[in-house]
Amino acid sequence: MSKPNTDGGANVTRTERPLGLPRWVAALLPILLLGLIVGGFFAATPFASLDTGGEPLPDVSVTHTTLPNDETVILHVTNNGPREVTISQVLVADAYWNFEVQGAGGDNTLAPRESARVVIPYHWNPGWDLGVALMLSDGATVHHTIVAPSQSPGLTGDLLLTMAIIGLFVGVIPVALGMLWFPFLQSMSDRWLHAILAFSAGILAFLAIDAGFEAFELGEQVPGAFEGTALVALGIIGALLAVQAVSAWRKGRAAAGDARAQSGLWIAYLVALGIGLHNLAEGLAIGSSFALGQVSLGAFLVIGFMLHNVTEGPAVVAPVARGERPSVLHFLALGFLAGAPVILGGWLGSLAFSPTLGAFFLAIGVGAILQVIWELWGMMGRNGRAASALNLVMFLVGLVVMYATDLFVAL
Amino acid sequence: MPSQDYSQAAKLSERLEQRLVDSIESDFKTTRRAVLGGLGLAGSAVLTGIGRADSDESHGPGDDSHGNFGAAGEYRDTDFDPHEFLYQFNTGRGEQENVPQDIYEENGRTVREFTFQAVDTTVTIAPGIEFPAWAYNGQVPGPTIRAVEGDLIRVTFENLGRHAHTIHPHLRNLNPNMDGVPTNGPGVLNTGDSFTYEWIAQPAGSHFYHCHSLPLKEHIHRGLYGAIVIDPDPERVAEKPEEYCEFHRSQITDELRADLVAEAKSRNHEYPENDAVNEMVMVMNGFDTNFDGDNEVYAVNTRAFAYGVGQTDGKGNWQAGETKRPIQIDKNQRHRVYLINAIEFDLINSFHTHSQFFDYYDHGTTLLPTNRTVDTVMQCQAQRGIIELDYSNHDSGLYMFHAHQSEFAELGWMSFFEVV
Numbered sequence: 001m002s003k004p005n006t007d008g009g010a011n012v013t014r015t016e017r018p019l020g021l022p023r024w025v026a027a028l029l030p031i032l033l034l035g036l037i038v039g040g041f042f043a044a045t046p047f048a049s050l051d052t053g054g055e056p057l058p059d060v061s062v063t064h065t066t067l068p069n070d071e072t073v074i075l076h077v078t079n080n081g082p083r084e085v086t087i088s089q090v091l092v093a094d095a096y097w098n099f100e101v102q103g104a105g106g107d108n109t110l111a112p113r114e115s116a117r118v119v120i121p122y123h124w125n126p127g128w129d130l131g132v133a134l135m136l137s138d139g140a141t142v143h144h145t146i147v148a149p150s151q152s153p154g155l156t157g158d159l160l161l162t163m164a165i166i167g168l169f170v171g172v173i174p175v176a177l178g179m180l181w182f183p184f185l186q187s188m189s190d191r192w193l194h195a196i197l198a199f200s201a202g203i204l205a206f207l208a209i210d211a212g213f214e215a216f217e218l219g220e221q222v223p224g225a226f227e228g229t230a231l232v233a234l235g236i237i238g239a240l241l242a243v244q245a246v247s248a249w250r251k252g253r254a255a256a257g258d259a260r261a262q263s264g265l266w267i268a269y270l271v272a273l274g275i276g277l278h279n280l281a282e283g284l285a286i287g288s289s290f291a292l293g294q295v296s297l298g299a300f301l302v303i304g305f306m307l308h309n310v311t312e313g314p315a316v317v318a319p320v321a322r323g324e325r326p327s328v329l330h331f332l333a334l335g336f337l338a339g340a341p342v343i344l345g346g347w348l349g350s351l352a353f354s355p356t357l358g359a360f361f362l363a364i365g366v367g368a369i370l371q372v373i374w375e376l377w378g379m380m381g382r383n384g385r386a387a388s389a390l391n392l393v394m395f396l397v398g399l400v401v402m403y404a405t406d407l408f409v410a411l
Numbered sequence: 412m413p414s415q416d417y418s419q420a421a422k423l424s425e426r427l428e429q430r431l432v433d434s435i436e437s438d439f440k441t442t443r444r445a446v447l448g449g450l451g452l453a454g455s456a457v458l459t460g461i462g463r464a465d466s467d468e469s470h471g472p473g474d475d476s477h478g479n480f481g482a483a484g485e486y487r488d489t490d491f492d493p494h495e496f497l498y499q500f501n502t503g504r505g506e507q508e509n510v511p512q513d514i515y516e517e518n519g520r521t522v523r524e525f526t527f528q529a530v531d532t533t534v535t536i537a538p539g540i541e542f543p544a545w546a547y548n549g550q551v552p553g554p555t556i557r558a559v560e561g562d563l564i565r566v567t568f569e570n571l572g573r574h575a576h577t578i579h580p581h582l583r584n585l586n587p588n589m590d591g592v593p594t595n596g597p598g599v600l601n602t603g604d605s606f607t608y609e610w611i612a613q614p615a616g617s618h619f620y621h622c623h624s625l626p627l628k629e630h631i632h633r634g635l636y637g638a639i640v641i642d643p644d645p646e647r648v649a650e651k652p653e654e655y656c657e658f659h660r661s662q663i664t665d666e667l668r669a670d671l672v673a674e675a676k677s678r679n680h681e682y683p684e685n686d687a688v689n690e691m692v693m694v695m696n697g698f699d700t701n702f703d704g705d706n707e708v709y710a711v712n713t714r715a716f717a718y719g720v721g722q723t724d725g726k727g728n729w730q731a732g733e734t735k736r737p738i739q740i741d742k743n744q745r746h747r748v749y750l751i752n753a754i755e756f757d758l759i760n761s762f763h764t765h766s767q768f769f770d771y772y773d774h775g776t777t778l779l780p781t782n783r784t785v786d787t788v789m790q791c792q793a794q795r796g797i798i799e800l801d802y803s804n805h806d807s808g809l810y811m812f813h814a815h816q817s818e819f820a821e822l823g824w825m826s827f828f829e830v831v
Binding site: 098 | 478
């Protein structure tokens with residue numbers, strides 16, 4: 001009933017009827033047995049004798065706050081614990097205050113992993129820190145300080161337009177300006193072009209490091225139930241492997257003789273995609289700083305990111321500096337892919353900022369960037385020695401330039 | 412004397428609820444069914460919570476965009492009523508069902524006998540907030556004992572709690588074995604143990620009892636405390652007036668003696684003169700709900716804002732809540748407050764009346780005021796006294812009284828007299 005088979009060069013013996021069962025039965029059997037065992041655990045409660053009556057502690061986090069007007073404070077809360085919790089009272093500046101819980105199914109009780117908004121009518125003072133505390137039915141308190149409160153923008157056409165314009169200036173225009181180096185790049189020797197590619201890799205490496213730390217930092221604010229650190233790790237590795245899979249598929253096509261897949265344009269698009277994902281996170285940062293009312297911080301971010309993003313332009317176009325010049329449409333598409341996500345990020349950040357979303361987007365950006373560096377390294381290696389002295393120095397210069405422009409953002 | 416009976420409050424709620432339904436229907440054009448469903452959740456919280464943000468009418472009470480302080484919602488647990496507790500004295504005549512008691516003569520002395528049981532329970536200290544308490548006879552504060560100077564108070568104490576407890580009375584106690592401390596007499600009583608304490612009721616005054624097991628802070632703050640009121644004996648006052656005032660015996664005139672005796676009669680529950688006075692027990696306490704050594708809830712008689720108004724618009728329009736309502740008092744009566752500070756984690760507490768000055772008797776051991784015409788008194792931990800109030804000249808209406816530690820007031824120790 002069996003026949004020899006070959007698979008990837010290895011000799012494998014495949015059985016048509018494993019254990020004499022039809023294949024689908026053999027596939028389902030382990031799952032069925034697992035179900036029985038798990039069901040048995042629930043039914044028999046074998047750990048009952050270990051139960052000391054200890055109850056899990058309530059774990060509720062205030063992920064962020066919004067201040068839609070100067071008479072309202074909204075806390076966004078998530079129940080991280082395994083048991084439901086009831087928000088019985090709310091303290092504002094150490095005084096009991098009236099409040100309303102919205103989005104928890106009509107009562108003040110949050111099921112595990114449920115999120116809700118606590119709306120408090122309170123006339124707050126701009127710039128004066130405000131301490132709030134949720135009091136749960138068992139008396140446990142959840143404290144949160146709103147640092148330097150100021151009004152959050154609401155969903156208006158004005159805001160969307162403002163964010164779009166900011167995004168244009170922060171993302172699209174600087175990247176486009178950077179891409180204007182293209183003719184200059186074309187005139188370079190292979191040696192210097194590789195140096196520029198190394199410089200691009202340095203820029204991307206710095207962005208990956210910077211965004212990576214930020215993602216993990218933001219991950220700490222993610223409600224415990226969503227495992228911020230694991231989420232960031234998943235985002236990084238997931239994005240890296242996803243983009244790499246696309247890249248490997250491209251290489252497969254190139255090997256099969258597809259001319260378009262062999263061009264540097266693919267790499268340019270990958271670079272643009274990585275930078276675009278990174279810029280989405282930049283947009284989130286700008287948008288959320290406006291959402292949190294920190295307009296002055298937002299303005300600094302805008303200036304900083306503009307300077308920062310100019311250097312991303314040559315990184316995008318360097319891979320196509322050799323060979324046939326792509327059409328202008330490709331340049332537009334590359335610039336748009338790399339720069340426009342700032343606009344999207346700005347909208348998301350100002351309207352629906354949450355640390356969970358922010359950390360995840362940042363992580364995806366980091367993963368995509370790491371893959372692009374990998375790709376650039378391969379590109380340099382195919383046409384010469386990647387780790388030449390010049391390339392290494394230029395990689396370092398890329399890091400330093402990014403560090404220097406990053407100082408504007410950090411101001 | 413409940414200020415507003417429950418059926419009346421229920422009717423008010425119903426009327427307001429109907430008005431809310433009507434107004435929402437016209438305003439938002441939602442289906443009636445959706446509104447009624449929504450009401451279930453907004454329910455009494457919106458309608459009767461102190462200063463709850465109000466959606467029923469644009470100019471009605473509680474419509475204040477700045478929000479209102481105060482615990483949201485009403486008390487659901489009716490096991491303990493701070494309004495009842497105010498007037499609940501146990502003199503041995505069976506006043507309180509959950510406190511077995513008796514009164515009889517023994518060797519020419521009146522004996523007032525009580526049975527106390529320490530139990531582990533939970534008490535509701537703010538709407539929706541349960542505090543794991545240790546309590547005498549299941550209530551915090553414990554039952555108020557009232558005796559006359561010279562009586563024998565006999566308390567059979569049974570410990571049904573998980574921890575070892577005692578009862579330590581703040582009385583002039585001549586037998587160290589009856590002091591209720593770990594080092595004397597029976598020491599601490601373990602789970603299931605019992606002991607009969609015997610104390611002579613002396614001196615006259617507003618006194619205090621509490622558990623003296625270690626750690627002290629925890630055993631007291633968890634709820635093991637209560638009031639002992641010792642009424643002065645007018646006959647003894649006539650004999651030894653100098654013990655009830657700051658004057659030397661040689662300075663006592665017949666007139667002063669007569670005044671002191673009259674005051675003693677008004678303080679003694681066995682004399683008809685006492686009936687003319689509206690007497691209240693107020694135990695100032697606090698609760699650390701998250702075990703950080705700081706109180707999250709402050710109150711007089713355990714429940715935050717229990718004597719607050721149900722709802723107010725800040726313009727003099729207010730409504731009583733079902734469980735949170737002012738203490739209604741008759742302006743023609745004299746009012747006496749037995750005030751006790753049972754706070755833990757804070758060094759002091761205070762009592763402040765609005766638009767009113769009162770006479771204060773520190774510890775209540777004198778029949779002449781120790782502090783005249785004041786509107787604020789301070790008490791350190793375990794300090795107590797008697798406050799005598801007269802609202803006869805005041806217009807009817809709401810008069811605040813609260814701790815003048817603003818923090819305590821905003822965390823629950825904020826109350827009102829409604830003078831009628």
